[in-house]
Amino acid sequence: MLQKTPRSHARLKGLGVVVSLAIAAAAIYALTHALKKVDYDEVFAVVGRTSPGVIVMALMLVAVSYASLTLYDFLALRTIKRADIPYRIAALASFTSYPIAHGVGAVALIAPVIRYRVYSRHGLGVFDVANISFLTGLTFWLGNLTALALSLLCAPDAISLINYLPPSANLWLAAALLSGVLGFLLWTWLGSRSFGTRRWPVRLPSGPVVLLQIAIGIFDLGAAALAMYVLLPAGLDIGVFIVIAVFIAATLLGFASHTPAGIGVFDAAILIGLAGDQKEPVIAALLMFRFLYHFLPFVLALALFGGLEGWRSLRQNRAVKPFS
Secondary structure: OOOHHHHHHEEEHHHHHHHHHHHHHOOOHHHHOOOOOHHHHHHHHHHOOOHHHHHHHHEEEHHHHHHHHHHHHHHHHHHOOOOOOOOOOOHHHHHHHHHHHHHOOOOOHHHHHHHHHHHHHHHHHHHHHHHHHHHHHHHHHHHHHHHHHHHHHHHHOOOOHHHOOOOHHHHHHHHHHHHHHHHHHHHHHHHOOOOEOOOOOOOOOOHHHHHHHHHHHHHHHHHHHHHHHHHHHHHOOHHHHHHHHHHHHHHHHHHHHOOOOOOHHHHHHHHHHHHOOOHHHHHHHHHHHHHHHHOHHHHHOOOOOOOHHHHHHHHHHHHHHHHH
């Protein structure tokens, strides 16, 4: 194993902070420029004209996305040989950790803490939770990169306004992403893979499980992107593969910025990639999507996790009182 020195670790951490700040600063600049001369009365008028059926359809797609998100944890538990943990516990850990962590912005810090609070009562330790966090992150990246590559193959000019690359270069980017994912799939399919130490090994999933991870990731992201797509007014005439490609690029940029729910960064990428000269309808769709996909699950997850912690605290107090 390659050992990181404290100095090299600090440099990598510092570089990550610089990159995150640069992405956030560029996005804020782009967003303020994109929001100039926006008719906000028209934005809210578009929201008001959106039919309840469209809202319900988008909400159902959001529910499908979060339901498939629970499979991230469920699959990770099977990979670390903890099939004894029932699905309802995996779903609880997933639904509470993701919306809260993304809402706060410190995903790498908050999500494992929430997972530990859920899983520790079922015999999982710190290293088990770290393994689960790694495996769920792997599912996220495999799904993102595969879905982005496939959508770019169908619409190579979809993100040209975001990455400033011509369609031909985006086709090569899609081919490179697919080659990387397929290479990783083949590598894991040929034999069991692991890294770490003998005391704390981290086992990579087998090839069939990696294939399942890719499918789950694509399904999750596809449902979320389709929720955004159905909220866009039909008059905009934006292709579904364009929306998927821009949505995934915006998600990745928001994730890299470490801002809460990718705020500012995600929004700027969506506006640059989809709005063109018709900003008001896209902003209206973005506001509705933000409410359905980010705000509503964040409030529900916070209430669920807070209620669970309060109930546990109450049970502990009742157990202690007879002996006090």
